[in-house]
Amino acid sequence: MNDIQVLHDSQSIRFRRPFGAVEAGQKVKISININKDIIVAIELIKFDGTKMNMGMNKEYLNNGEFKYSVEIDTSDALGILEYYFILIDGYDRVYYGNNDNHLGGVGQIYTYNPVPYQITVYEKSFVPRWYKEGVIYHILIDRFYNGNENKIIDNIKGNSFIYGRWDDSPMYIRDSFGKIARWDFYGGNLKGIIKKLDYIKELGANIIKLSPIFKSPSCHKYDTADYEIVDEMFGTNGEFRELCKVANSKGIKIILDIVLSYTSSDSKYFNKLGNYDDVGAYNSPNSRFYDWYKFITYPYRYESWWGMDDRPNVNSMQKEYVDYIISGDNSIINKWTDMGVSGWFLNVTDELPDEFIELIRKKIGEINKDTVLLGDIWEDASNKISYSRRRKYLQGNEVQAATNYPLRESLINFIKGYIKSDKLRQKIMSLYENYPRESFYGNINILGTNDTERILTVLDENISLLKLLIAIQFTLPGVPLIYYGDEAGIKGGREPDNRRSYPWGKENKMLADFYHKIIKIRNNEDGLKKGKLSIFETDPNVFAFERKYENESVIVLVNVSSKAKLIKEINLSGDYVNLLDISEKYKFAGSDSVITIFPYDLKILRRI
Template identity: 90%
Template sequence: MNDIQVLHDSQSIKFRKPFGAVEVGQKVKMSISVNREIIVAIELIRFDGTKINIGMHKEYLNNGEFKYSVEVDTSDALGILEYYFILIDGYDRVYYGNNDDHLGGIGQIYTYNPVPYQITVYEKSFIPSWYKEGVIYQILIDRFYNGNGNKTIDNPKENSFIYGRWDDSPMYIRDSFGKIVRWDFYGGNLKGIIKKLDYIKELGVNIIKLSPIFKSPSCHKYDTADYETVDEMFGTNDEFRELCKVANSKGIKIILDIVLSYTSSDSKYFNKLGNYDETGAYNSPNSKFYNWYKFITYPYRYESWWGMDERPNIDSMQQEYINYIISENNSIISKWTSMGIGGWNLNVTDELPDEFIELIRKKIREINEEIVLLGDIWEDASNKISYSKRRKYLQGNEVQAATNYPLRESLINFIKGYIKSDKLKQKIMSLYENYPRESFYGNVNIIGTNDTERILTVLDENISLLKLLIAIQFTLPGVPLIYYGDEAGLKGGREPDNRKSYPWGKENKVLVDFYHKIINIRNNEDGLKKGKLSIFETDPDVFAFERSYENERIIILVNVSSEAKLVKEVNLSGNYINLLSINEKYKFIGNSSVITIFPYDLKILRRI
């Protein structure tokens, strides 16, 4: 079948209707066009791996081609439903599947082992508007601000390293094996966040994502020692209640980061160092915490996160652990949620079983439907496979949205010239196609976090390029996140250099002003918070897309090249204003609109 011509585009309603992920029970019409009459079937692969082969109905088209169609019922297809087409002409057989990049859209012919397309089938899920339409500010508490009047540090830990100056560069003190032997502290605390709430509010932010607050030996607190208590260097449980109360009064919600797949070995649960009165799992097999952990040879060998023996892994499905964290009336989830937080972020989500995440989501729903549950997932969360198991993250009963690391990677690659706008479009459209709409619009759109290099360093300190990146981040669907200090121009490479203290009084005013402007634009435009996404085919160095909502239309144009570009592919008929410069107005007549984008420039045009 060398002369056969076949086309299926999973992102065109001509070939697959409706677009993208579907609610379970919804029917999907699938079509494929072929340049001659043959036999065509579709092979469906359910989430559990079972396959169904269905013949397709033939229709002759006026252009001489044949269209083959079938309607697929998703009533029993919750999860990922994969598919490809089987094309048979006499004794010859070929397949038509997804492209080699697994990005959806136009596919290709295979002689064997076709890459399947994906339909995400999910149960309806609700995400509150305060979150979806918000802007997040991520804070590492120790590095943000010391709210004590005399800048003293509360309850410094034994054998810790306290920086002599707030603006000292961070470092780790390690032994000959690379293990951290003295944790470093600047002295940021909850009082400091309370004192800076007006700064955060004035920036235009309505959500604060806090690093873990729980007692822990480390500066970052991702290794919990006691889930019931705020770390004494950060403050008290009552001060956390006060933070939630004051933040809520200013229209700011708090989201807590939590690690539930391992604890610190220096915790009241494990107590390897004997620093707690509790009988920990390491101290005795009769400890009430013993069954939480996964001992290999008691007590010295046990499973731990990435082989770090100071972070022993938890058996999350152990019933006593489930009761403690989730089920009991005063469980950890209940206790802190009742203090007035707006949501939870599950760190290292891949380490938690689906069943455990479902229990957390169920508990949160029982408490308050307005509470959100997010997941820190580094890949496409709709089809993630971890530990050889396909995950159920976005099927409707686990996390409502995920940290959008795939978008970050694609945006950086485009801004730095590693990929062109056509590939960026493919990458974004793949996520748009694979994610349930609520999850896509709830994704945490990041350009930097505590786990990545500082974005200004990634871009070789080029503020012009950073502005382009920020503009795309804040105008695409999703919830944009600012990693504390990025708006002030903090630089830094790998950990711990990416966790410097906030440079109070030494901010980059150009960047701070730009963040104010772009956040204000997003907050005031429903089209940018709720609007449908359409991406245009343009010059390889220009990324152009539209956000449309009801009668609103906003066009975003970004030029990452050193040359001015003429954009002709976007129909701009009508009157427009550039939201970045309200004195810049345009009037386009007919369908022959042309607009010039200067080197390293951007425009956010709203039809008026």
């Protein structure tokens, strides 16, 4: 079959209708064009690995090619439905599948082991409007602001390290084995966040994602010691309730970060160090918490997160643990949702079984259907495999959206010149194709988190490039997240350097002003919050796309090169204004449209 020509494009409705992920029960028409009259079949692979072969109907096209089509019923195909084509001409057989980058779109011919295409089949899922049209401000509490009038730090823990000045550089004090010997604290607290709510509101954010608030020995609190109380250095349960109440009065929702796959060894549940009155699992096999944990040789050997013995793993599906966290009348989910929490962020989501996440989703839906459940997932969440199991994250009953680390990686690579705009388009369209629409528009679009280097440092402190990156972040589908201090120009390498204190009074005003402007543009434009995405093919150093909602159209053009670019490939008609400079107006006339983008510059054009 050396002379055979084949084309299937999973991202074109000419070849797959409808586009992208589909609700279970929806029919999908799949087609492939071939320049020869041959036998064509499609091989389907269901989520459980079951395979099914179907013949395809032939249609002669006016250009001399043949179109082969089949309609797929997805009623019993919940999960990922994969497919590739089998092409038979006499004794010759080849396959047509996804491209070897697994990115969807135009595929390629294989002689064996074709890479399959993916259709995500999901149950209908609702993402609250307040969330998917919002802007998130992510706070690491200890590093944000001390709200005490005298700036004295409350309830300092024993054997801790307190920084002498608010702007000292963070560091870890380790012992000879590399373990943290003394945790470090700046003194940020809930009172500080309450006092800075007007700052967050004025910035334009209407969602706060809080790092864990629960009692814990560490500064970051990702090792819980007691899920029932706020850590005494952060404040009290009453102050958290006040934070939620005051934030809500200002139109700001609170999302809590929580780790449920392990606890601290220095917790009331495990109590390895004997710091609690409770009989912990480490203290006695008769402890009511004993069955929560996974002991190998009691009590000294037990399963722990990445081998860190101060973070013993929890058996998440153990009945008493499920009741305590989720199902009981006084469960942790109930308790904090009643206090005013509007959403939950499941840290290290891969460590939790699907059944456990489903129970949380069901519970929060029963309490308040406007509560959102988010996942800390570093790869494409639609087809993620963790611990040799394909996950069900986006099938409709677990998380509603996830951290968009794949987008972050692609945007940084484009901005720094490692990839061109055609590759960036492929990467984004792959996510658009694979994610249910609600999840894609609810994805947390991040540039930095407490687990990554500061974005300004990643870009070698080049603020011009950072502005381009921010503009794309806030204009693509998804919910943009600002990691506290990124808007102020905080620098920082790997942990703990990426967790510096907020530089109150020493902010980079130029960068802060740009954040204000871009957030205001997003908040004012329905097209940027919920518009359909179309990405144009243009100059390799220019990323150009349209967001279209009803009669609104917003065109974003970003030039990452050192040369001005004349853009002629985009067919624009009508009058447009540059939202970054409303004195700049354009009148376009269809295919004759021409626009110049200066070096390291961008335009956000809205049709008027």
